[in-house]
Amino acid sequence: MTDPGPAQPTVVIVGGGFGGLKAARALAEAPVRVVLVDRQNHHLFQPLLYQVASATLSPADIAAPIRHILRTQENAEVVLGEVISGDLAARQVRLADGRDLAYDFLILAAGSRSSYFGRDDWAGLAPGLKTLEDALEIRRRFLLAFERAEREEDPEIRREWLTFVIVGGGATGVELAGTLKETSRLSLPRDFRRIRTDRARVILVEAGPSILANFGSGLSEKAVDGLERIGVEVRLGQPITGMDDRAVQLGGERIPTRTIIWAAGVSAVPLGAGLGLPVDRLGRVIVAPDLSVPGHPEVFVVGDLAAFTHGLNGPLPGVAPVAIQQGAWAAENLLATLANRPRRPFRYRDKGSMATLGRGRAVARVGGLSFTGYPAWLAWLFIHLMLLVDFRSRVFVFFEWLWAYLTTQPRARLILRNGDQASSKGRSDGAD
Amino acid sequence: MTDPGPAQPTVVIVGGGFGGLKAARALAEAPVRVVLVDRQNHHLFQPLLYQVASATLSPADIAAPIRHILRTQENAEVVLGEVISGDLAARQVRLADGRDLAYDFLILAAGSRSSYFGRDDWAGLAPGLKTLEDALEIRRRFLLAFERAEREEDPEIRREWLTFVIVGGGATGVELAGTLKETSRLSLPRDFRRIRTDRARVILVEAGPSILANFGSGLSEKAVDGLERIGVEVRLGQPITGMDDRAVQLGGERIPTRTIIWAAGVSAVPLGAGLGLPVDRLGRVIVAPDLSVPGHPEVFVVGDLAAFTHGLNGPLPGVAPVAIQQGAWAAENLLATLANRPRRPFRYRDKGSMATLGRGRAVARVGGLSFTGYPAWLAWLFIHLMLLVDFRSRVFVFFEWLWAYLTTQPRARLILRNGDQASSKGRSDGAD
Numbered sequence: 001m002t003d004p005g006p007a008q009p010t011v012v013i014v015g016g017g018f019g020g021l022k023a024a025r026a027l028a029e030a031p032v033r034v035v036l037v038d039r040q041n042h043h044l045f046q047p048l049l050y051q052v053a054s055a056t057l058s059p060a061d062i063a064a065p066i067r068h069i070l071r072t073q074e075n076a077e078v079v080l081g082e083v084i085s086g087d088l089a090a091r092q093v094r095l096a097d098g099r100d101l102a103y104d105f106l107i108l109a110a111g112s113r114s115s116y117f118g119r120d121d122w123a124g125l126a127p128g129l130k131t132l133e134d135a136l137e138i139r140r141r142f143l144l145a146f147e148r149a150e151r152e153e154d155p156e157i158r159r160e161w162l163t164f165v166i167v168g169g170g171a172t173g174v175e176l177a178g179t180l181k182e183t184s185r186l187s188l189p190r191d192f193r194r195i196r197t198d199r200a201r202v203i204l205v206e207a208g209p210s211i212l213a214n215f216g217s218g219l220s221e222k223a224v225d226g227l228e229r230i231g232v233e234v235r236l237g238q239p240i241t242g243m244d245d246r247a248v249q250l251g252g253e254r255i256p257t258r259t260i261i262w263a264a265g266v267s268a269v270p271l272g273a274g275l276g277l278p279v280d281r282l283g284r285v286i287v288a289p290d291l292s293v294p295g296h297p298e299v300f301v302v303g304d305l306a307a308f309t310h311g312l313n314g315p316l317p318g319v320a321p322v323a324i325q326q327g328a329w330a331a332e333n334l335l336a337t338l339a340n341r342p343r344r345p346f347r348y349r350d351k352g353s354m355a356t357l358g359r360g361r362a363v364a365r366v367g368g369l370s371f372t373g374y375p376a377w378l379a380w381l382f383i384h385l386m387l388l389v390d391f392r393s394r395v396f397v398f399f400e401w402l403w404a405y406l407t408t409q410p411r412a413r414l415i416l417r418n419g420d421q422a423s424s425k426g427r428s429d430g431a432d
Numbered sequence: 433m434t435d436p437g438p439a440q441p442t443v444v445i446v447g448g449g450f451g452g453l454k455a456a457r458a459l460a461e462a463p464v465r466v467v468l469v470d471r472q473n474h475h476l477f478q479p480l481l482y483q484v485a486s487a488t489l490s491p492a493d494i495a496a497p498i499r500h501i502l503r504t505q506e507n508a509e510v511v512l513g514e515v516i517s518g519d520l521a522a523r524q525v526r527l528a529d530g531r532d533l534a535y536d537f538l539i540l541a542a543g544s545r546s547s548y549f550g551r552d553d554w555a556g557l558a559p560g561l562k563t564l565e566d567a568l569e570i571r572r573r574f575l576l577a578f579e580r581a582e583r584e585e586d587p588e589i590r591r592e593w594l595t596f597v598i599v600g601g602g603a604t605g606v607e608l609a610g611t612l613k614e615t616s617r618l619s620l621p622r623d624f625r626r627i628r629t630d631r632a633r634v635i636l637v638e639a640g641p642s643i644l645a646n647f648g649s650g651l652s653e654k655a656v657d658g659l660e661r662i663g664v665e666v667r668l669g670q671p672i673t674g675m676d677d678r679a680v681q682l683g684g685e686r687i688p689t690r691t692i693i694w695a696a697g698v699s700a701v702p703l704g705a706g707l708g709l710p711v712d713r714l715g716r717v718i719v720a721p722d723l724s725v726p727g728h729p730e731v732f733v734v735g736d737l738a739a740f741t742h743g744l745n746g747p748l749p750g751v752a753p754v755a756i757q758q759g760a761w762a763a764e765n766l767l768a769t770l771a772n773r774p775r776r777p778f779r780y781r782d783k784g785s786m787a788t789l790g791r792g793r794a795v796a797r798v799g800g801l802s803f804t805g806y807p808a809w810l811a812w813l814f815i816h817l818m819l820l821v822d823f824r825s826r827v828f829v830f831f832e833w834l835w836a837y838l839t840t841q842p843r844a845r846l847i848l849r850n851g852d853q854a855s856s857k858g859r860s861d862g863a864d
Contacts, residue, residue, distance in 0.1 A: 041846065041847040058491065058492045058493075059848065060845075065623065067623035068841070071622040071623050078623075080583070099583075132846070132848055136848070147473065151511065151513075151531075190503040191510075395831075396831070396843070399827075399828070403824065403827075411492045412490075412491075414491055415473040417565060
């Protein structure tokens with residue numbers, strides 16, 4: 001396109017999630033040097049993370065090393081590190097270990113994290129679900145709760161261990177509630193002698209008036225119906241007002257439970273503020289129509305870290321399709337500038353939304369059409385298999401799902417880091 | 433066999449490894465109540481643990497919940513907890529959480545742990561390989577070393593990161609050295625831009641005069657030859673005399689390295705002493721020919737926790753076949769006593785030994801015959817697949833191996849608990 005000259009411009013991409021990875025790949029043939037920085041060594045297929053939490057899939061099924069994904073892209077280099085600040089005037093970002101990375105173009109795609117809306121003391125009581133480590137921690141708490149119930153003599157405390165509260169009725173909360181209930185109901189009963197795991201209560205609490213609010217038209221009610229059929233209790237319009245290690249508080253009502261999972265909200269990672277950029281109340285960087293930062297045409301922000309509001313009622317939701325489309329679009333606009341072509345304002349193409357509720361149950365909106373039940377579930381399976389980032393994962397996830405569906409016995413029911421005693425040096429009681 | 437009377441005797445089994453699980457299953461049809469206690473929720477197929485450390489297999493491939501394995505055994509109950517002491521006169525053992533379990537018969541099968549022979553300060557510098565958590569920690573250090581080397585400018589420090597020292601030339605050390613070298617050589621090179629991962633040094637250090645010493649007749653030399661062909665450096669007769677976080681000391685020689693793995697020895701878990709039983713210098717309980725504890729015919733000890741020396745030059749080795757055969761034998765002797773039949777002294781049937789060195793390379797002794805190379809490797813694959821505890825794992829491990837063999841790209845190359853920042857709350861630099 002344009003003559004790169006002797007030195008090719010450097011594009012630093014911060015974040016190897018959907019947005020950052022898409023941007024890196026979109027620049028594969030471009031006359032630029034790509035440096036992708038992430039604080040984890042792996043790209044994570046977040047939409048299936050809840051299946052690691054429910055012991056159906058293993059971490060390796062839904063994550064792959066970023067280096068591995070980009071190994072054949074000659075102009076790309078991967079750096080393991082966390083960008084914490086930078087100097088936009090000097091065109092460099094700083095890593096937590098003190099190194100500086102110089103750039104000609106910067107694409108910020110660092111994503112979001114669980115947010116407790118000012119109640120950070122809840123973080124330890126109610127883990128969120130954003131990373132593989134989060135998922136393994138939820139799996140550990142979920143499986144350990146049945147162990148504790150099995151050995152508990154006091155029926156009241158036993159009921160507390162067999163009550164699981166999921167806070168937040170977005171897609172993550174809905175899918176997690178469905179799969180935890182189905183695991184309790186279908187997979188675990190024969191393993192235990194004293195407790196009825198199928199009677200475990202799974203309660204989904206949503207502060208707003210409906211779950212899956214952004215799915216629109218009737219699907220919210222159908223999702224409630226589907227969840228209730230498999231035994232999930234859905235509480236709408238009931239914000240959590242407090243929690244401790246034995247209960248959640250819903251206004252005047254106290255629900256005794258030993259396991260609370262947080263799916264109620266996220267905020268952007270604090271990188272926007274760290275770079276001195278204008279952010280909204282969730283820490284998202286306010287971007288121009290072309291996805292760049294006002295006053296810095298060489299800096300783009302995509303995905304969960306961006307607040308894109310142009311022509312909309314509010315910012316675009318923090319979902320994978322938005323990140324993917326923005327990552328590609330930012331790369332396009334960057335190439336346009338290199339080629340002295342004008343940039344184009346970003347336009348989101350909403351292809352729909354879908355969420356599983358359980359075996360053979362899902363809700364989906366594709367274009368203007370709504371599906372529920374088995375057809376929606378099959379569509380969900382197919383689309384998520386196709387979206388998995390590499391061929392390997394598709395094959396193995398397909399077989400894990402087939403196995404789990406035919407046997408009801410998912411394979412990954414392991415309690416790791418069991419308390420603090422995990423290693424072979426025999427410290428304290430495993431179950432404590 | 434015998435009339436159980438109104439109350440069936442209770443058999444408490446401590447440990448759900450090879451010995452304890454075999455004993456539990458051997459009592460499936462017996463007129464007894466079986467209570468199996470383990471501090472982990474899963475049975476672990478230890479012979480393949482090194483493949484989790486080398487990122488080929490996932491934890492769920494080689495571990496299954498003990499409850500799940502015993503779910504259809506009506507007379508068995510599983511307890512998650514750690515036995516730390518007991519009162520043999522009162523016939524009860526105590527768990528770390530304070531509960532007491534009463535028994536009529538006790539089978540101790542609690543296994544072994546990494547032993548640093550009085551140098552416990554080495555434990556943090558050189559992790560052992562006994563648990564899934566150990567394996568994930570070794571995987572983390574192994575993969576992170578390449579990340580650190582990739583970003584290091586100082587060639588000397590870079591070489592330290594690309595040097596891996598494995599201490600101990602038993603089967604664990606040999607297999608680990610082979611697989612880590614092959615991963616560096618075959619799987620990783622294309623992922624990195626600045627380092628040559630195929631030039632990483634893997635050094636296997638053995639204090640004694642030979643590796644795989646108990647394999648006998650010529651296989652030790654063949655194993656050295658096989659390892660050296662794929663590039664592993666083997667040091668014989670060189671005990672480690674010191675280590676710090678930048679080197680190991682071999683007598684007068686200092687080998688700079690940032691990654692040390694301990695496969696040099698194990699000792700029994702301290703349960704024997706905790707119960708006041710006579711133990712040898714490695715903490716193993718000295719057992720009578722029928723595997724019971726002298727003076728306590730109702731207490732059996734099997735596997736790594738037992739020192740069985742009768743008619744032998746020294747105690748039996750701490751390997752899976754010994755534990756399995758002893759577990760079955762202890763159950764038989766227990767049933768004999770219930771049926772008023774005499775007990776039989778344990779006899780070990782040594783079916784052989786085998787270890788992989790790399791792709792298509794292994795050494796094996798089966799009966800009086802020795803094999804090496806491809807035939808030994810195929811035999812190893814087949815036997816280990818057959819020994820995997822349940823059908824599910826066999827299927828998935830088969831496909832993982834097929835995948836890794838055909839592509840040289842094992843799937844589980846994930847760095848988890850990346851420093852301390854792993855969760856979604858963005859703390860310090862991932863790579864520190």
